[in-house]
Amino acid sequence: MKKDDIVTLTIDDIGTNGEGIGRTEGITLFIKDALPGDMVRAKIMKMKKTYGYARLMEILKESTMRTTPPCPEHKRCGGCQIQALSYGSQLKFKENKVRNNLKHIGGFENPKVLPTLGMQEPYRYRNKAQFPVGYDKEGNLVAGFFASRTHNIIPVQDCLLGKEGNGRILSLILDTMKSYGVSAYDEKTGKGCVRHILIRYGEKTGEWMVCFVINGKKLPHAESFIEVLKDLPGMTSITVNINESRGNVILGEETYTLYGQGYITDYIGTISFQISPQSFYQVNPAQTEVLYNKALEYANLTGEETVWDLYCGIGTISLFLAQKAKKVYGVEIVPQAIADAKENALRNHISNAEFFVGKAEEVYPAYCAAHGEGARAEVIVVDPPRKGCEESLLAMMCEMAPQRIVYVSCDSATLARDLKYLCSHGYDLVEVQPVDQFGHTVHIETIVALHRTDL
Secondary structure, three states: OOOOEEEEEEEEEEOOOOOEEEEEOEEEEOOOOOOOEEEEEEEEEOOOOOOOEEEEEEEOOOOOOEOOOOOOOOOOOOOOOOOOEOOOHHHHHHHHHHHHHHHHHHOOOOEEEEEEEEEOOOOOEEOOEEEEEEEHHHHHHEEEEEEEOOOOEEOOOOOOOOOOOHHHHHHHHHHHHHHHHOOOOEOOOOOOEEEEEEEEEEOOOOOEEEEEEEEEOOOHHHHHHHHHOOOOOOOEEEEEEEEEOOOOOOOOEEEEEEEEOOOOOEEEEEEEEEOOOOOOOOOHHHHHHHHHHHHHHHHOOOOOOOOEEEOOOOOOOHHHHHHHOOOOEEEEOOOHHHHHHHHHHOOOOOEEEEEEEEEHHHHHHHHHHOOOOOHHEEEEEOOOOOOOOHHHHHHHHHHOOOEEEEEEEOHHHHHHHHHHHHHOOOOOOOOEEEEEEOOOOOOOEEEEEEOOOOO
């Protein structure tokens, strides 16, 4: 079997990135856009010794899991990898993905992984969208999303995962750019002005934010953009973020306000949050409430506990838990996030939450040493970035020996790695709950309850 061969096979599994997996002549083939149960014709594009990659040519027999995606760009766009998979099958795929990572990476023989908690409506759920701006091959100004594994922009102004108002806002911005000759950024040359348009929406408040990410200090014809956007219902914040780097990071460090205020607000449960362009805030508000209620359940608070939230961001989980805890301490390395967390505590009249800037593995033990046993945690909550926790942080957590650890993860592979460490240093894996925050994508949020073994 070699490159350019045409093969016929049945897909019997799905990979972690949503690609179909089939086997023929002892060779495993990974085929994008193929689903378990499909019988397909495919062209081999790349071969290794025992596996290869193939391009889907034709579906000879459709899987019973297959559904018709409503988005015409789902194959080209890199955002929705599994939109053609029925939603019930997506939830099962995500449950299996978490379980398999726990088994193969974490070494857990039979982890208690519950069925994935899904959405009532898995479309129009995203409260944040970041649209790259550029030019197509004919030189026309476009905005949308990057094609899978490329930086080629697929023009998509109304993503079906995002809010319906995104399309209207984006059209007004592109029309104004064309009218006044405001250029888009060119990654190859490093020239041009507008790099991305970031749009955020407050689900409970109806407030809109638009942030222009630009290669420069000032947005040309800023007053014209304000004029076309300011009267849209709910338009609360128009800002500019300066990013003059040549890298792939979307946002720069400096942001200033053009119109309104520099933030919007939204609620998780009854807690109000101030959200700036650079704030980390979960993109799916309905499922975030599901996730945080599960965190509250796993924390098992009686009102007597001290809780440390070691990746607190703008204080979302911290303030949610503060409703039931005696005291909550939040730690985050980003100063602006801590400033937002303190402001969010004030706006909600929450006085039993305190926030610190720094590395958790340094801040937590130093504070406990200075303030005695009363500052030690009965419960530790961690919600790290995709790369998971540093081993030094895991070691510190085990040394401090809280009764319970609640681990929230957006990457089940690094989660499995970290749980292997924690469970070999004094903790039992009690329960694992996948939550579908990102319908039609391969991503899954997972929340885990761990208890100290000597309790």
